Amino acid sequence: MPVNEDAAAQRTVAVIDIGTTSIRMAIAEISSNGSIQVLEHLSQAVNLGKDTFTRGQIHRDTIEECVQVLKSYQHILNEYGIQSADDLRVVATSAVRESTNRLAFLDRIYIATGIEVDPMDEAEISRVTYLGIRAELERLGTSTDTVVCEVGGGSTELLLVRDGQVQFSHTYNLGSLRLRKAVDTYNAPIVQSRQLMESQIRRTIDLFHEHVPVGQQRNLVALGGDMRFAASQLIDDWNIVDGGVITTEALEKFTNDILQMSLDNIVRNYELSVTHQDAETLGPALLTYLCIAKHLDVTEIHISGINLRDGLLQEMALEEAWSKEFQNQIIGSVLELGRQYDFDEAHAQHVASLASQLFHQLQEQHELEPRFETFLQVAALLHEIGLFVSNRSYHKHTMYLINNSELFGLGKTNLLLTALVARYHRRATPQPKHAGYAMLDRSNRIAVSKLAAILRIAVALDASRNQSIHTIHCTQKGETLILSTTDAVDLSLEQLALQQGSNLFEETFGMKILLSNTMIDQRDSL
Secondary structure, three states: OOOOHHHHHOEEEEEEEEOOOEEEEEEEEEOOOOOEEEEEEEEEEOOHHHHHHHHOOOOHHHHHHHHHHHHHHHHHHHHOOOOOHHHEEEEEOHHHHOOOOHHHHHHHHHHHHOOOOEEOOHHHHHHHHHHHHHHHHHHHOOOOEEEEEEEOOOOEEEEEEEOOEEEEEEEEOOOHHHHHHHHHOOOOOHHHHHHHHHHHHHHHHHHHOOOOOOOOOEEEEEEOHHHHHHHHHHOOOOEOOOEEEEEHHHHHHHHHHHHOOOHHHHHHHOOOOOOHHHHHHHHHHHHHHHHHHHHHOOOEEEEOOOOHHHHHHHHHHHOOOOOHHHHHHHHHHHHHHHHHOOOOHHHHHHHHHHHHHHHHHOHHHHOOOOHHHHHHHHHHHHOOHHHHOOOOOHHHHHHHHHHOOOOOOOOHHHHHHHHHHHHOOOOOOOOOOOOOHHHOOHHHHHHHHHHHHHHHHHHHOOOOOOOOOOOOEEEEEOOEEEEEEOOOOOOHHHHHHHHHHOHHHHHHHOOEEEEEEHHHHHHHHO
16 A cells, blocks of 8 residues: 555654643644644643742652653553654753752653653743744734743743844743742732732832833733633634734733632632632733733733744754754844943954854864854854953853853753853863863763864954954865965964964864965965
C-alpha cells in the first residue's frame, strides 16, 4: 500500500506545562511546512504554587500528585505514538523554579516517569511567549507600541514591542496566587483586602516607568486564563482562536463584581468554568490587569487565546529556536541596553558585524551551533558598556552589567556565557579562578574561549574606530590564518592590535593570524 506523503510528513508532538495551579498538556500535529494543528488539550489541577509561595517548598504529597498526573498523560502520549524525547517538551515555571526542593522534585519526576522537566527561567519564558504571540502582534500592526502582559500565579510577564521589535522584557514577582496568599495572612475584610492587593500591585507598576513610560499611545495585549475567562463573560461571540477586545471600563465593573464575591460564590455562579483553585486567583489576577491598563491609560484591552504551550509548539515547529528573525529580536533589546550605558554604537555594531563574518567563515574551526553566533553578537555589541562605570578594568564592569541585566530571550546560563565572552575581549584569558567561569560546564567553557578569541580579533579589526574594514576573507595556510581585505590602505594600527590581541586565538585554535590588504599585495606582486 502506498504511503500517504502528507501523513508521512506530519509529526505528532506534545508539550506539558507544569504551572502554578495546574499541569496542562497540548498534543499537536506539525506538518512539513511548519503549520500546527492542535489535536487535544488536557489540564489537571495541582497545588504547586500554594506550596511554594506559602512554605517555600513543594510538599511530598503534591510531588506524588504531579507524578500521577504525568503518568496518566504518558498513557495518552502512548496512544498517540509519542515516545521519542524529541517529540515531547516538558517545562515548569515559577512554582517549581523558586522551590527550595526543586532538584528533589525534578529527580522524583524523572525516577518515576523518565520525563526530564526543564524549569524555565524568566528570559526563556519571554522568548517562548513571543514565539506564540508573534503572529497576533503582526495583525495588530507596528504603527503603535504594544505591551504584552501575562499575570500568572507566581509572576507577571511584560513585553514591550515597537516596530515589530522587542524593546523590553521583564518578569516581576507579582502573581495572583502570591497576592491571594499575602492577603489571606491578614484575614482582612473584602474592602481592606482589595486595598492591600492594590498597594502591592502599585509598587510593582512603579517599576514600569523607566521602560514603559506613561502618556504614550499603545496597545495592551493580555494573555492568561483569567482574562480569557473574563472575555468569555463579557464578549458575546468570544472565540479563543480569534481572541477579542474588551473595554477597560467593562473589565473594571467585572473585576469589582468578582472581588465582592466569596470564593464559594464565584464557583457557584460560574460552576461550568471556574474551579475552587481558579476562584482563588481570579480576583487578584483581574485586579492586576485592571491596574496595569489604567496605568498605561488604555481604553480597551486585546485578549489573546495564546498560551505558553502555543509558544512551545511554535518552537518545535521551527526546529531551530535561534532563527535569524529571533536573533534580530534579541539584538533589538541589546541595543536598547547599550544606549542606556552610552556605548559607542557605531564601533559596537561594526565589531558585531566583523565578529559575525568571522563566526561563519571559521565554522570548520570552531564547530559551534548557530545559537552561539547570537551570544557572540550580544557580547560584541556590549563589550564596552563597562566604560560607563569606570575606565579601569572596564571589561569586568562589562561582565557585571551584562550578567545582571535582563535581556530578552537569554536565560541565566546563556547570559553568563555572553557576559564572560565580553569580559575576555581584552586582558586576561579565561582562568578557573575567575568568577562565573568555573560555574560553566566543559562545553560552555570551551565555547567561551572560542567566542572570546573571535571577539578579540573583531575588536582589533576596528582598532582605528573608523569602521574602514567592512569585508574580510579567511584563508588557512598550515598553522596560519590569513585575514585579507580590500577595504583599507593603511592597516598598521589594526595589524598592531591584532598582534597584541591574538594570544587567546592562538591558544584556542592553535593558529597564528596575519592581516593583509589584498589590493596592496596584488600591486606589489606585479
